[in-house]
Amino acid sequence: MNAAAPEPKANMGQPVPRYDAAAKVTGRATYGSDMPMDNPAYAFLVTSAIARGRINGFDLDDARRVRGVIDIVTYENAPKLKEAKLFSNGGYAGTTIQPLKSTDIAHEGEIIAVVVAESYEAAREAANRVKVSYTAVAPSASFDSPGTTKAAAKGQNAQFKEDPQVGDFAKAFDEAEVKLTASYDTPTQHHNPMELFSTSCVWMGDDLVIYEPSQYVYGLKNGVAEQLGIDADKVRVVNPYVGGGFGSRGSMTPRTAIIAGIARRLNRPIKLVPTRDQGFTIATYRAETRHEIKLGASRDGRLVALRHEGAEVSSRADAYCVGGTKTTTRLYACPNVDSLVSIVRADRNTPGFMRSPPEVPYLFALESAMDELAVKLNMDPVELRRINDTTNEPIGGKPYTSRSLMACFDEAAKAFGWSERSAAPKSMSDGDWLIGYGCAATCYPTQMAPSAARVRLQRDGRTRVEIAGHEIGTGAYTVIAQTASERLGVPLEKVAVFIGDSDLPPAPVAGGSNSTASTCSAVMMVCDQIRQKLFKAVMPNESLTDKAKETVGLGQAPTTQAAKSDRPLDLEKAFDALGAGVVEEYGEWKPDGAPLDSFKAMHSGHARLVGGHQMKDKIAYAFGAEFVEVRVNRFTHEIRAPRLVGAFAAGRIMNPRTARSQLMGGLIWGMSSALLEATEIDERTARYVNDNFADYLVPVNADVGGVEVILLSEQDDHINPTGAKGLGELANVGTNAAICNAIYHATGQRIRKLPVRLENIEV
Amino acid sequence: MRPFSYQRATAPDMAVQALSAAAAVNNSLTQATAQPLAGGTTLIDLMKLDVMRPAAIVDINPLAQGWSAIDPGGENLRLGALAKMSDVAAHEEIQRSYPVIANSLKLAASAQLRNMATLGGNVMQRTRCSYFRDVSYENCNKRNPGSGCAAMDGVNRMHAVLGTSDQCIATYPGDFAQALIALDATVELTGRSGTRSMPFSELHKAPGNTPDIETILQPGELISAFVVPGRWPRSVYLKARDRQSYEFALSSAAVALDVQDGTIKDARVALGGVATVPWRAREAEALLKGQKFDDGLAERAADAAFADARGRQHNSFKIALGKRVVARALQQAVTMEI
Numbered sequence A: 001m002n003a004a005a006p007e008p009k010a011n012m013g014q015p016v017p018r019y020d021a022a023a024k025v026t027g028r029a030t031y032g033s034d035m036p037m038d039n040p041a042y043a044f045l046v047t048s049a050i051a052r053g054r055i056n057g058f059d060l061d062d063a064r065r066v067r068g069v070i071d072i073v074t075y076e077n078a079p080k081l082k083e084a085k086l087f088s089n090g091g092y093a094g095t096t097i098q099p100l101k102s103t104d105i106a107h108e109g110e111i112i113a114v115v116v117a118e119s120y121e122a123a124r125e126a127a128n129r130v131k132v133s134y135t136a137v138a139p140s141a142s143f144d145s146p147g148t149t150k151a152a153a154k155g156q157n158a159q160f161k162e163d164p165q166v167g168d169f170a171k172a173f174d175e176a177e178v179k180l181t182a183s184y185d186t187p188t189q190h191h192n193p194m195e196l197f198s199t200s201c202v203w204m205g206d207d208l209v210i211y212e213p214s215q216y217v218y219g220l221k222n223g224v225a226e227q228l229g230i231d232a233d234k235v236r237v238v239n240p241y242v243g244g245g246f247g248s249r250g251s252m253t254p255r256t257a258i259i260a261g262i263a264r265r266l267n268r269p270i271k272l273v274p275t276r277d278q279g280f281t282i283a284t285y286r287a288e289t290r291h292e293i294k295l296g297a298s299r300d301g302r303l304v305a306l307r308h309e310g311a312e313v314s315s316r317a318d319a320y321c322v323g324g325t326k327t328t329t330r331l332y333a334c335p336n337v338d339s340l341v342s343i344v345r346a347d348r349n350t351p352g353f354m355r356s357p358p359e360v361p362y363l364f365a366l367e368s369a370m371d372e373l374a375v376k377l378n379m380d381p382v383e384l385r386r387i388n389d390t391t392n393e394p395i396g397g398k399p400y401t402s403r404s405l406m407a408c409f410d411e412a413a414k415a416f417g418w419s420e421r422s423a424a425p426k427s428m429s430d431g432d433w434l435i436g437y438g439c440a441a442t443c444y445p446t447q448m449a450p451s452a453a454r455v456r457l458q459r460d461g462r463t464r465v466e467i468a469g470h471e472i473g474t475g476a477y478t479v480i481a482q483t484a485s486e487r488l489g490v491p492l493e494k495v496a497v498f499i500g501d502s503d504l505p506p507a508p509v510a511g512g513s514n515s516t517a518s519t520c521s522a523v524m525m526v527c528d529q530i531r532q533k534l535f536k537a538v539m540p541n542e543s544l545t546d547k548a549k550e551t552v553g554l555g556q557a558p559t560t561q562a563a564k565s566d567r568p569l570d571l572e573k574a575f576d577a578l579g580a581g582v583v584e585e586y587g588e589w590k591p592d593g594a595p596l597d598s599f600k601a602m603h604s605g606h607a608r609l610v611g612g613h614q615m616k617d618k619i620a621y622a623f624g625a626e627f628v629e630v631r632v633n634r635f636t637h638e639i640r641a642p643r644l645v646g647a648f649a650a651g652r653i654m655n656p657r658t659a660r661s662q663l664m665g666g667l668i669w670g671m672s673s674a675l676l677e678a679t680e681i682d683e684r685t686a687r688y689v690n691d692n693f694a695d696y697l698v699p700v701n702a703d704v705g706g707v708e709v710i711l712l713s714e715q716d717d718h719i720n721p722t723g724a725k726g727l728g729e730l731a732n733v734g735t736n737a738a739i740c741n742a743i744y745h746a747t748g749q750r751i752r753k754l755p756v757r758l759e760n761i762e763v
Numbered sequence B: 001m002r003p004f005s006y007q008r009a010t011a012p013d014m015a016v017q018a019l020s021a022a023a024a025v026n027n028s029l030t031q032a033t034a035q036p037l038a039g040g041t042t043l044i045d046l047m048k049l050d051v052m053r054p055a056a057i058v059d060i061n062p063l064a065q066g067w068s069a070i071d072p073g074g075e076n077l078r079l080g081a082l083a084k085m086s087d088v089a090a091h092e093e094i095q096r097s098y099p100v101i102a103n104s105l106k107l108a109a110s111a112q113l114r115n116m117a118t119l120g121g122n123v124m125q126r127t128r129c130s131y132f133r134d135v136s137y138e139n140c141n142k143r144n145p146g147s148g149c150a151a152m153d154g155v156n157r158m159h160a161v162l163g164t165s166d167q168c169i170a171t172y173p174g175d176f177a178q179a180l181i182a183l184d185a186t187v188e189l190t191g192r193s194g195t196r197s198m199p200f201s202e203l204h205k206a207p208g209n210t211p212d213i214e215t216i217l218q219p220g221e222l223i224s225a226f227v228v229p230g231r232w233p234r235s236v237y238l239k240a241r242d243r244q245s246y247e248f249a250l251s252s253a254a255v256a257l258d259v260q261d262g263t264i265k266d267a268r269v270a271l272g273g274v275a276t277v278p279w280r281a282r283e284a285e286a287l288l289k290g291q292k293f294d295d296g297l298a299e300r301a302a303d304a305a306f307a308d309a310r311g312r313q314h315n316s317f318k319i320a321l322g323k324r325v326v327a328r329a330l331q332q333a334v335t336m337e338i
């Protein structure tokens, strides 16, 4: 785990240390609420204690008496805001539930008042003294609660267009030699990024600056402008560092426009730092899901029929869904496939993206079922995957641009010592502990979106890259700097990167693991524009475009046959010939197959992601295989996972160090998701009960033993200019099933509901 | 958090006086208007959550010099109320002669918390019931007497199966107290009329009809020390929990045995994570005493310990779990090499 950064293999960049490492470990990195402001007032939220009903009234006397209170904003005096449209309906918001608009309450923890005071402490004290009287109506909490409604996702969620199907599932399943039907459940989970959901708003005349951890500064800027009814050019969102996102900051939440509106009215900067528990209800979460999988196979293990039915919870207001059948119906060769996704509406806040939103719950179901099928077939689960491996996805028959799934299985199995497994359940132990080995496939769609970039190169090689990307801890600064350095042939330390600011050229949402591919493709393209300009200056008569493209860096000799006779470009000479000290280029890049309105949409904060199964004539995914060792205590039934091994192939690995860190974090997250994480909901009140870090369990150091990440060499020339597949959301997908599969091996007990806690073990 | 006054007490009577001056009318900890501050890891936490709203804080840390003894020298072990959890856990003689004490502390909380937290504060820590700790829930008899109990039919996986009442099922969450109660410790209290000692087992009060009153401490009274008679090298603290560290017990057992020539001369069994107060399982002890140990005996003792247990929707598993934990702790104690 503490091994040095991995040595790069073929088609991998250098494992350079993080661009922002020193700033982060020394505390110099400034997060949203660290931004210095002139004379700010402090806001504290009051949130609803009921999930459904209405507010009869407030008693604010006690709160107003607290020294330093400036204002208490409720529905009666809240700034008027325009409606926020859902991102999936062409808007920016993650929810259409707009707090402070009326007496109605749509979910627990909805913002019902904002106290503004001279200090954080005064605002908090006054908020504690706000008294609210409610008329509560019995809410529907989740799947089994009375009063929920269930309907197919298709037709209500604009982004869920079809339930994938092919062949004749019913007949094939009916006739299959071996059949499996099993149901799986996944729980509600919350992102809980370290940085809280803070928002600071500063008006300068008609111009608004927002400091907020955001995974999409262009989306937030446009969304807030729309809600405030002002021109988007008047709004700037700044966040050079984001303290974790995991999807929770991908779309706009209601708090931002509310704080902006109050700041405008009070004519004073306002800083809001909500509490940890408020983060459970003022932002999004991963909703609980249910699945039924039917697999039919021949005796030799070939899948002949596959059906995946999924149900997901959403709010009354919004039809959010992740619809992971798009992936699970395409993962293995199978001629007869059927699927259906439904949405169940309850009195909850609207769920949203959370790290690998579709794949985590849906692959847990499929990869558990594959393990169950392997047991039925008396077959090594790795071999079952091999038999059903495919070069083309079964629904549309499109070829995978590259697919190293089985290579990953083989590498990871070797590193893990899979061959030493004794296959029978309950056959391995060590003292008080039963030992189980388990494995599962993991995958994540390769996605790209239009992006712009501006690059400036000086005569002395100093380079400045500007792009409104996001550093959510993944290493965005680092890979962008590396890309510019490699493409221009300038030393890495001469490259300065500016991101996290909506005044910079637009980049897409940092979601769907598209960032590296999108931003670096744009940076490459703009660097090439600079090279062309310089080549043109020194060699005005040549066919320069090709030459520039084929040259690795400005400082290096061209490598192709055609350009052999050329010498390396002398920067000094080129700048002399150009008659300038600086070259600056701006460019807009879009991936193949991006819709026509892509660039316009990019500027107005709508990311047009392409990739995955939605590409024309091809399908692009990153793959991996994960193996875990689980230990179950015979007496206490405590479950620990001391060893996690994953092998991953994701096209070009831009930086093996930051890539490994993402994948390692993913494996640990996956273990956490399988064994610990669940938001408990009080069925009677539809409230989240364990909404704090003491009760919402995530692993501590002692829970994490060996974590081994193996990066496979893979080249893919059919995805984007960088050749990189997104991997930020790759590793946490397969772990859930791998752990349950290992628990089966340890105990003989199949557990189909996450998280697995000691009370679920019956040895 | 609400405004409060802060005072440092440099002598015990100063602390007692400051606390008595502003004490609560009844013995409700939550409603007491003055609170002693030790490590602050429970108190400050609950003040930030607005659960505890003292008007006055009396910092007793300056009393550490007299009140932080770790003295296993004499016939009894004496532990000062202001001794830090980490110091006691790391003490070699405690590890040798009282493994159950050392391990109950070592397996509690996190290293950072153990460095801050004191023994007195530890036994006085409040329940982790989520409904108690979130003031937006009105129904909590412990916090808001007479308001009902939200946990009774709510999310109650962490709650107690022993010592509950129809008013409150909150678990006493600490670990160290099980070691004290098992070893027949006495607690020394310092108050207006000097110091008095009593069995530690009498300090905490079962919820009954007054779950807001958690201990017999009188207004202005402070814990100054704990005294443990004898030595218990054959003792074990076994703790089952969701994660490997930094987590409260789902079930734990403090077990101490005196085994001579294969016969159990004396047995002590206390249970954590499953009861509303530090819990001594005397029925189990009675079964064990005078017997030769075997696994069947351990199981019968464990059954006896949970004979009166009553589970609710999410915590029934604690009964079976608790039994296995007790049986395993007994096996470990019997086989340990001393």
Ligand SMILES: Cc1cc2nc3c(=O)[nH]c(=O)nc-3n(C[C@H](O)[C@H](O)[C@H](O)COP(=O)(O)OP(=O)(O)OC[C@H]3O[C@@H](n4cnc5c(N)ncnc54)[C@H](O)[C@@H]3O)c2cc1C
Residues within 6 Å of the ligand: A694, B029, B035, B036, B037, B038, B039, B040, B041, B042, B043, B044, B045, B081, B082, B085, B107, B108, B109, B110, B113, B116, B117, B118, B119, B120, B121, B122, B123, B124, B125, B173, B174, B175, B176, B221, B222, B223, B224, B246, B247, B248, B249
């Ligand atoms: C995240 C977390 C995890 C934890 N996990 C565990 C665990 O696994 N096991 C465990 O046992 N504990 C655990 N704890 C609790 C921790 O051990 C206690 O918070 C700590 O021991 C309290 O000691 P303190 O000195 O900080 O007390 P304080 O917070 O200072 O005081 C606690 C209470 O006792 C009163 N008090 C303090 N000293 C005295 C005295 N001498 N006489 C009378 N009253 C006094 C105070 O007024 C206050 O009401 C955990 C705590 C946290 C926050």
Ligand code: SF4
Residues within 6 Å of the ligand: B127, B129, B130, B131, B132, B139, B140, B141, B142, B143, B148, B149, B150, B151, B152, B167, B168, B169, B170, B211
């Ligand atoms: S169990 Fe006790 S502390 Fe918890 S809600 Fe009920 S009364 Fe309150």
